[in-house]
Amino acid sequence: MKYAVKTLLLLVSCISFITSTLAQESSDPKAKKILDELSGKTKGYATITASFNSTLENKQANMKVDQEGVIKLKGTKFNLVLDDYIILSDGESTWTVVESDNEVYIDDLSALTGGDINPSEIFTLWEKGFKYNYKGEETVNGKACHHINLYPKNPSEKNYHTIKLYVDKAAMEISKVVVMGKGGDIYTYQIKSFKPNEGLSDALFVFDKKKYPGISVVDNRF
Known part of the structure; x- marks a missing residue:
């Protein structure tokens, strides 16, 4: 259940080390100017709707998983569809619907994300707890992009050591976002479409049991 959130640049697999090179990285003015802009x-958008491709790859484990998703954001609310x-x-609360099992799991948001970045922060994730460095310009899907690396200030508390932001x-x-997991997992998120300020009803962010007749409810909040 939690896998769906972790694969959205939420961030999987814990590690126990951080290199001295990363520890010495500092935030630079060029990266800060771009990120501030x-x-x-x-933050000027009332809502955001974005579609994306995600790939989880671990060469050591000979594993590669591709998924497609759509996320809708409205303030701290989110609606994520992922396979x-x-x-x-x-x-505050989350509802994870597993359609193939006709089940819904209810959790507190903090319990579901495990203290990592939650989906509502995905487009401003660099604002808290990161150092960053400008790495240069690269072409991504035919578009000229700034490449900025983000490094957590408290790496021992995170499941990843570097986030590459394009x-x-x-x-x-x-x-594009590439999350470098400490256990060798690499999560790549390609943004396919980005639509701000669409009219999104608050009902999109709350589970409606009437839409799922006979669904089994597992409430983990108590």
């Missing part, structure tokens, strides 16, 4: 633009999962949150220079929007 990106944050300012993103067989639908995850809804009103900012920002479309012309649109000033995130084009």
Whole structure:
């Protein structure tokens, strides 16, 4: 159940080390200027709807998993559709619907994310707890992008050591995110479409049992 959230740049697999190179990284002015502009633009949107491709790869384990998803954001609320999962949150509780099993799991948001980044923060994740460095310009899907690396300030508390962020220079929007997990897992998220300020009803972020006749409910909040 929690796998669906972790594969959304939420971030899987714990580790126990951080290299001295990363520890010595510091935030640079060019990266900060770009990220501040990106944050300012993103925060100006009332809602965001984005579709994406995600890939989990671990070469050591000879594993590769591809998924497609759509996320809708409204403040701290989110609606995430990822293959067989639908995850809804009103900012406090979450409902994870597993359609193939006709089950829904209810959790507190903090319990579901395990203290990591939650989906509502995905387009402003760099604002808290990160150092960052500008790495240069790269072409991603035919678009010129800024490449900025993010490093957690408290790496021992995170499941990853580096996040590679690619920002479309012309649109000033995130084009790709690569999360480098400590256990060798690499999560790549390609943004396919990004639509701000669509009219999104609050009902999209709350589970409606009437839509799922006979569904089994597992409430983990108590």
